[in-house]
Amino acid sequence: MSAGKKILIGITGSIAAYKTPLLVRQLVKAGAEVKVIMTPAAEDFVSRLTLATVSKNDVLVNLFDEATWANHVHLGRWADLFLLAPLSCNTLSKMAHGSCDNLLLATYLSATCPVVVAPAMDEDMWHHPTTKRNLAAVESDGCSIIPVKHGELASGLIGDGRMAEPEEIVSWLDAFFARQNSLSGKKALVTAGPTYEAIDPVRFIGNHSSGKMGIAIAEELVKRGASVTLVTGPISLQAKGLRRISVTSAAEMYAACTGVDYDIAVMAAAVADYTPVEVADKKIKKNSGELTLTLKRTQDILGSLGKQKRDGQLLVGFALETDNEREGALKKLREKNADLIVLNSLQDEGAGFGHDTNKATLYFRNGEEKNLPLKSKTALAKDIVDTITELVK
Template identity: 40%
Template sequence: MTETVLLGVGGGIAAYKAAALCSLLTKRGYGVQVLMTEHATRFIQPLTFQSLSKRPVVVDTFAEPRPDEIAHIAMADRASLFVIAPATANLIGKLANGIADDMVSTTALAVTSPVVVAPAMNVHMFEHPAVQANLEVLRQRGVILVDPGSGPLACGYTGKGRLAEPEDIVAVVDAVLHRDRDLAGRSVVVTAGPTIEDIDPVRFLSNRSSGKMGYAIAQAAVARGARVTLITGPTSLPPVAGATMVPVRSTEDLLHAVQQVIEAADVFISAAAPADFRPVERLGHKWKKSSGIPALALEPTPDVLAMVAEHKRRNQVFVGFAAETQDALAYGEDKLRRKNLNYVVVNNVLEQGAGFGVDTNRVTVLGEGGWRTDFPLLPKAEVAERLLDIVRDALQSL
């Protein structure tokens, strides 16, 4: 059965590149149904897409060619994937806020298939806080974003904002629709986010971990067919659909949660950033400034990864993370050896784009016997996919 790709075309100068995208998708064997905003038709005629897709192009929300169905609902139901390219700042705002006033945005509310959004606009528009906030909303909802490229723009500026190349968007479509379920039947335990160690009912010790890396790994593992348990410290991220979510607060909580599920796990990926220290004594009431500076005695928290790895079986794959600020590889190699791991993922959080709270990461993966591979700066979702490729290969070799 031919997979149907909806192609939503927004009203920007990059709409002409959507014609090349439509052509490539058709040549790949997909059934392409094009939807256009009224503004998009000012840049390129629907007849162009009709000629390339061999299907009528839908523009008018109120044009219902078949009396036995509602057009946007029927198209949404038949879609294997919805690609929106170019996605203008206006269209992105509609998608993020649930506004449905044209055929593209109306259909977007009805689809249950994966959604791929490829932004294209002026560099200053792309960098505007409102646009970035809307993109973050879409990202957290599971929308797959294809970042725009950098270079000369139609407006005369040079910078980030040009639509990704059609070949790159097609590669994303192929990856989403033909993703291998190569972890089907496997049990994967992932930890994510920070832990919190209370000083008093108001204050606590923690760190800057956002949980984004661990959540990306859990989401990718679910998509590849694994039974996923995501043990997570406090984050602002939405739950990972398809994963069993286990919320924890302290490092002690994290240890107990992992111990409950590790025996049945095929894979343990420790992406959490537990607090390393906790107060020896937790104060029962808020310490008042008028009482002076408290003497805060600290003690180490449990080393969750080390304690769990002591009981690691030969048929399990354990992956640790080492977020460092200096001598990252040396510390990573020590962690790999000392904690009985198969792999450790090392990054320097002082590097731009590789620290806490961002959507990208640059890592080196170290393995047993001196094995090593370096990833370039990548979206965390792509880091997760590449890491799971390594895990899959390790499972197959056991």
């Protein structure tokens, strides 16, 4: 699957850089066009001459060489994929904090292509809490991580932190490119964020949904080749590569969703179940008495889509529960005619509204259940879309 792809490889200062010439050679042999950039520290471990020979391209290290400027913006736009292998602990930290003191980091910060990293470091560094935070940060920013291996390390210890072998990285990239086209030709509808139900011109009933989970799913569907319509409540987050419809109320979201044709629908928004019967046309003044609001049910978006669902359409719902979680998710799966329910629990630390992380349990129509552990919402979105892709197949 790497044949015909343009792959930019970034090499950082790690002893594992000795493997990278073989990785470059295997990718070129597979039909990929490969260019290489290095950090200055990487030159202590592998030579430019070796990499230029196997890649058949000049190797870049510095932003400026005498009168020549290395166009980092062009590099990040040229590539179909930017692979950092090996990724050292030091460069990982710089990526997580937005540092830009060399050509590789400048290219990373301006890259418009997918970014994949293959970390390499000693075991204690790999398991350090700071490293875990930095990995979570770059993953949340959209980077994909090739897992490290357990084995002999440069220190002589046996443990975690060894960079994946070149043939394993090539196989991982083949699977990555295959996933990119797995939903090509499919139309997807995704909802994200809260809805606000007006009480008067300045007040509303709402919830704490940030929209992060829904947007992560929408962007992952785009990466797989789907044509995505994203319907969002009142949130400020941006999303790339898709059609977006912004709404405020549950009624507006219902109208937007029922007007979209889709093959895959993912209802990740936290839609209000109730809305005021009457909305005051002027701000309600505070007085000495109590204020009573009469509420009515909003239109059921997931249920309506379930009733209208045609053969070949896939419907995914979200459930956020505080108690009787499994029962609530299974009831929603059954009553809404959904194919999959993603259950979030407010009982789980680090999950739910406002967090950059989440965990979920998936409930399928055949009775199967699947637990997804706590991870960044970007990473969780990949797992959910992996499941969607399998169901579509």
